[in-house]
Amino acid sequence: MSSHAPKPTAPPRTSADTPVSPPKRPHIADAAADGGGPLAREQAHLAASRSALRAMRADAESLDIADTTANWVNAEALRHTIEVRIKALADLTDTPLFFGRLDYEHAHHTAADTPTGSTAPPTEAALAGDEGDAGGDRFYIGRRHVHDADGEPMVIDWRAPISQPFYQASPKRPMDVLLRRRFGYTGGELTAYEDEPLTGPAAPAGEQTSRLLQSEIERPRVGPMRDIVATIQPEQDELVRAGIGGTVCVQGAPGTGKTAVGLHRVAYLLYAHRERLARTGTLVIGPNQSFLHYIEQVLPALGELQVKQATVADLVAHVEVRGTDSAERARIKGDARMADVLRRALRAGVRMPQEPVVVVRGSRRWRVPAYEVQEIVRQLLERDIRYGAARAALPQRVAHAVLVRMEEAGEAPDDRVQDAVARNAAVKAAVKEIWPLVDPAKLVLRLLSDAEALAEYAAGILTEAEQRTLLWEKPARGPKSAKWSAADAVLIDEAADLIERTPSLGHVVLDEAQDLSPMQYRAVGRRCTTGSATVLGDIAQGTTPWATGSWPEALRHLGKEDARVEELTRGFRVPREVIAYASRLLPSIAPGLAEATSVREAPGSLEFRPVGGAGAALDAEVAVALDAEVAVALDAEVVAACQEALTREGSVGLIAAEARIPALVAALAAAGLSHLSPGEETSADSRLTLVPATLAKGLEYDYVVLDEPAAVVDGEPLLTAQPRATPHRAGGAGDAAEQAAGWGADDAAQQAASQAAGPVTEEPPVPAHRTGLRRLYVALTRAVSGLTIVHARPLPAELTRGEAGRESAA
Numbered sequence: 001m002s003s004h005a006p007k008p009t010a011p012p013r014t015s016a017d018t019p020v021s022p023p024k025r026p027h028i029a030d031a032a033a034d035g036g037g038p039l040a041r042e043q044a045h046l047a048a049s050r051s052a053l054r055a056m057r058a059d060a061e062s063l064d065i066a067d068t069t070a071n072w073v074n075a076e077a078l079r080h081t082i083e084v085r086i087k088a089l090a091d092l093t094d095t096p097l098f099f100g101r102l103d104y105e106h107a108h109h110t111a112a113d114t115p116t117g118s119t120a121p122p123t124e125a126a127l128a129g130d131e132g133d134a135g136g137d138r139f140y141i142g143r144r145h146v147h148d149a150d151g152e153p154m155v156i157d158w159r160a161p162i163s164q165p166f167y168q169a170s171p172k173r174p175m176d177v178l179l180r181r182r183f184g185y186t187g188g189e190l191t192a193y194e195d196e197p198l199t200g201p202a203a204p205a206g207e208q209t210s211r212l213l214q215s216e217i218e219r220p221r222v223g224p225m226r227d228i229v230a231t232i233q234p235e236q237d238e239l240v241r242a243g244i245g246g247t248v249c250v251q252g253a254p255g256t257g258k259t260a261v262g263l264h265r266v267a268y269l270l271y272a273h274r275e276r277l278a279r280t281g282t283l284v285i286g287p288n289q290s291f292l293h294y295i296e297q298v299l300p301a302l303g304e305l306q307v308k309q310a311t312v313a314d315l316v317a318h319v320e321v322r323g324t325d326s327a328e329r330a331r332i333k334g335d336a337r338m339a340d341v342l343r344r345a346l347r348a349g350v351r352m353p354q355e356p357v358v359v360v361r362g363s364r365r366w367r368v369p370a371y372e373v374q375e376i377v378r379q380l381l382e383r384d385i386r387y388g389a390a391r392a393a394l395p396q397r398v399a400h401a402v403l404v405r406m407e408e409a410g411e412a413p414d415d416r417v418q419d420a421v422a423r424n425a426a427v428k429a430a431v432k433e434i435w436p437l438v439d440p441a442k443l444v445l446r447l448l449s450d451a452e453a454l455a456e457y458a459a460g461i462l463t464e465a466e467q468r469t470l471l472w473e474k475p476a477r478g479p480k481s482a483k484w485s486a487a488d489a490v491l492i493d494e495a496a497d498l499i500e501r502t503p504s505l506g507h508v509v510l511d512e513a514q515d516l517s518p519m520q521y522r523a524v525g526r527r528c529t530t531g532s533a534t535v536l537g538d539i540a541q542g543t544t545p546w547a548t549g550s551w552p553e554a555l556r557h558l559g560k561e562d563a564r565v566e567e568l569t570r571g572f573r574v575p576r577e578v579i580a581y582a583s584r585l586l587p588s589i590a591p592g593l594a595e596a597t598s599v600r601e602a603p604g605s606l607e608f609r610p611v612g613g614a615g616a617a618l619d620a621e622v623a624v625a626l627d628a629e630v631a632v633a634l635d636a637e638v639v640a641a642c643q644e645a646l647t648r649e650g651s652v653g654l655i656a657a658e659a660r661i662p663a664l665v666a667a668l669a670a671a672g673l674s675h676l677s678p679g680e681e682t683s684a685d686s687r688l689t690l691v692p693a694t695l696a697k698g699l700e701y702d703y704v705v706l707d708e709p710a711a712v713v714d715g716e717p718l719l720t721a722q723p724r725a726t727p728h729r730a731g732g733a734g735d736a737a738e739q740a741a742g743w744g745a746d747d748a749a750q751q752a753a754s755q756a757a758g759p760v761t762e763e764p765p766v767p768a769h770r771t772g773l774r775r776l777y778v779a780l781t782r783a784v785s786g787l788t789i790v791h792a793r794p795l796p797a798e799l800t801r802g803e804a805g806r807e808s809a810a
């Protein structure tokens with residue numbers, strides 16, 4: 001990673017509502033000061049590019065395919081391709097056609113970069129005589145390629161190699177760029193530009209923090225997630241453009257742009273390997289529907305309309321999920337050892353033949369003795385092929401044995417005879433008996449309902465206690481009536497893959513990957529066995545009981561051990577003050593991880609509003625059983641905080657523990673505040689979303705009101721002290737302490753417990769309420785401009801440790 005690389009700046013936004021204070025350098029010009037100068041020429045280039053785009057679209061619309069296609073199937077396919085192209089060529093008035101310009105010192109060839117294959121530099125009259133034109137090439141960088149009637153490029157796709165210096169060049173490494181220019185738009189109109197000289201005496205000596213990037217990030221959010229194509233940072237660009245051959249895993253603190261990187265990477269790969277990926281397909285996997293809904297506009301805005309999105313549950317939807325598992329049972333079901341149990345159970349269904357196979361053809365009978373059929377079965381079992389493939393091969397193998405006998409008897413059978421023998425009733429009957437058809441759901445159903453069967457197949461793999469945990473209290477009668485859980489569906493998917501190979505896609509982006517169980521990683525991995533993956537996540541945000549402990553381990557389950565793991569630590573979303581506060585949790589939730597930095601200073605972005613006796617050290621029982629008065633005061637304070645946030649521009653997220661949602665719904669309604677649910681799109685009129693903490697992951701709001709952090713922590717189950725994944729592991733000394741240290745027990749007990757665990761070392765013991773603290777960490781890191789914490793109970797000790805009376809000070 002080139003985190004040392006200086007940061008390029010972002011396009012200025014010069015609208016009256018979002019003023020930008022110019023940095024010392026680069027130079028910024030705007031319309032008022034321009035008076036028909038360079039800005040007017042840039043506007044002329046924009047106008048010319050737009051009409052060129054319209055001409056390209058008109059060309060596509062006027063294509064006559066009547067004579068060119070022999071049949072209607074081809075005609076339909078071609079028509080579809082043209083329709084997609086016409087759609088892609090739409091001139092979206094509020095999306096800038098280009099956002100940057102590169103002035104190269106020397107001439108560059110764009111043959112490889114542009115579909116037209118043109119090698120000539122763009123030389124429009126509109127730009128003649130523009131300042132800084134030193135005779136090298138000049139390229140406008142935008143979302144898509146645009147060329148004029150002669151095929152001359154007017155806008156270069158941001159993904160083309162010639163565009164890369166726009167993201168990577170710096171005064172230290174100018175990459176032949178003299179000048180980088182960024183454009184500012186107001187409602188689709190080009191209204192400003194910012195120059196950054198990279199070569200020569202005007203080039204700045206050191207790194208610069210861009211206030212313009214800051215203003216781009218702080219631009220109020222309404223509606224779905226937007227692309228960052230104009231401001232991709234060097235370290236992000238490296239990940240976006242990593243080759244398709246290898247899998248990339250990105251560990252990144254909250255708001256470092258993992259999701260943005262993953263989505264832009266898909267767009268890049270589709271550009272660089274369009275044909276290959278059109279054949280094999282791409283998929284973006286996210287944690288839930290509301291998250292997918294939030295990100296679904298990014299790729300279309302980048303011109304990519306064909307990328308599928310799904311949750312892991314969507315991928316494995318073989319059965320209807322109506323049941324739930326305890327955390328412990330789900331953990332066992334998600335353990336990779338279940339794959340071994342399933343494999344064993346499936347193969348145990350193969351029965352060694354005890355009878356010969358006798359095939360009658362005409363007047364002759366051909367007999368393959370039992371021992372020979374057994375040998376065939378043994379060979380098939382030894383081969384590392386799918387159950388279904390082996391089942392399909394068996395009749396051919398038996399038929400081959402028959403053919404050998406025919407040849408020995410002087411006949412000359414050909415392939416057709418072998419096929420006919422393979423379809424012979426006696427052979428079919430033998431195959432049915434030896435290698436029965438298996439329904440994956442029935443296989444899993446048997447394991448979960450039949451203690452004896454489970455004991456047989458799980459022997460030496462799962463402990464007896466684990467087996468007991470797995471078994472349904474009430475065995476289901478059939479796959480239709482069974483109350484399948486989400487983890488069961490993954491088991492069924494594994495079984496289905498043991499039987500028939502799951503088709504692989506060309507590239508899969510897996511977001512919020514830290515939450516997947518090993519079995520879920522396997523389910524994703526088999527969907528990219530012949531392709532590659534981009535794995536994005538943050539260990540500190542792992543909130544499932546089976547959340548991954550390390551990326552190498554996760555990548556092993558995914559089948560991508562040789563992936564490269566990169567870390568992003570420069571945060572774009574969360575202001576410095578807020579991320580520093582949230583990072584106090586890191587030693588308890590992910591001790592090995594580096595604290596995130598923030599590119600943005602936003603004084604006053606963190607505010608505390610204690611209610612009732614929250615600031616004082618309350619007796620925990622009192623705290624848990626908030627009396628009615630305090631509860632009313634808490635709700636009122638939360639509503640007031642939301643109302644205040646709504647006086648500002650942008651989106652507001654009220655994040656609260658699941659258990660607090662009904663009370664808050666009522667309080668908001670009583671105050672006449674309407675609200676949305678996550679996944680519902682915010683608009684200028686509807687900007688407040690009530691977000692259960694369990695759904696906050698991956699989302700962001702300009703202002704966040706966080707209700708009662710202690711309740712957010714309490715909302716998660718406590719970790720059992722002893723992970724039973726490794727049955728032979730000896731209990732650690734800290735186990736009892738960990739068990740006792742549950743949040744919700746009083747603070748004194750917690751402290752006693754942590755003292756019992758020994759002095760604090762660099763690797764503190766895992767607190768039993770780690771999942772709750774991680775949930776809180778997610779909730780604390782959703783705000784772009786301001787976070788207000790309203791609480792009636794004491795804040796979790798991990799946040800206040802070492803800072804006595806913080807909340808009252810606030």
Ligand SMILES: Nc1ncnc2c1ncn2[C@@H]1O[C@H](COP(=O)(O)OP(=O)(O)OP(=O)(O)O)[C@@H](O)[C@H]1O
Nearest residue numbers: 228231232233254255256257258259260572573698
């Ligand atoms: N280079 C950039 N330019 C402008 N905005 C950026 C840039 N990188 C990230 N952002 C913005 O920062 C915010 C956080 O990005 P994103 O959601 O991709 O982060 P993340 O690492 O996935 O966060 P989390 O771990 O919380 O899910 C988004 O609003 C995104 O648009």
